[in-house]
Amino acid sequence: MNRKNDRAIDAFIRHKAERGLKSSGKRAFVVDFFIRANRHFTVEDLYNAVKARRPGISYSTVYRALRLLTECGIAAESMFGESVTRYEPIERSGHHDHLICRKCGRIIEFENLEIEKLQQRVARKYRFTVTAHRLELYGVCRECQRPARRR
Amino acid sequence: MNRKNDRAIDAFIRHKAERGLKSSGKRAFVVDFFIRANRHFTVEDLYNAVKARRPGISYSTVYRALRLLTECGIAAESMFGESVTRYEPIERSGHHDHLICRKCGRIIEFENLEIEKLQQRVARKYRFTVTAHRLELYGVCRECQRPARRR
């Protein structure tokens, strides 16, 4: 949605102002690209995607942009037990969880409000204020099971 | 209690046999210590705890022991968005999830069968076979909220 992207970009601009940061075309490009893509990226993924459209942006810049995006609440880090960190728009991460196939690496997103409600209930029980959560189910996806399987 | 530890140790011995591994007092000590402690450790934690009781066991040995424990299903890796990996007995990890305080780092365990059931339902919907899962709620724990409440 454009609305959502605009909100994210506003948040980024606000964050820049708060921290006394200056503008930069390169960083803006990365930030914009990330927000518009609206999907998860590893740093490498994002770097390559950005490079394809606009060469001359370094890894450092991508890392630094991603850090800012995380700080201002636009992106969220997620580590699926891999060695690399993935980043995804927080609007999404706030509302979905993941099924992760250990065979092919596919990541399926799902959301389930009932589970989220139960999570809140658990937190309340411990007088815990939840600011973020992560739910991941690891296993084997449908396709990877195909070679005939009983049960 | 003892039953469970025995089962874990049996599993380890079985795994050793399957893979043609030999015995080693040092490794056995680490494995035993981990199983008996029945809690989560970072590699460093475990290394230090082991060293206190029995010096002369290297980091490498701890790492390698932990890898074996993971391979044979006794331990599970879990990364709480920190830079280090934690390991915990899988008997536990299979049945509980975590509340993680972002202020003090405290980790509270909880279990909730309803959530687990819902997870299974989600998996079924996607024809996904779940072999492991992870649910973490991040936020601020009860104690860390107490002194707060500023002006």
Added chain:
DNA sequence: ATGAAATTGCAATTCATTTTCACTTTATTA
């Protein structure tokens, strides 16, 4: 007891990520 194979410790290596630093760009002020 022998010898093939596993284990160990240390150092070296890997790999993702972060930081440093010399240089460039931005933006505020004069």
Added chain:
DNA sequence: TAATAAAGTGAAAATGAATTGCAATTTCAT
């Protein structure tokens, strides 16, 4: 608009957790 202070940048170096190579040591089936 020029001066200037501060942020941004890329490339390389540094960091830090985890892994690995290797020589020396230990295990164990024979």
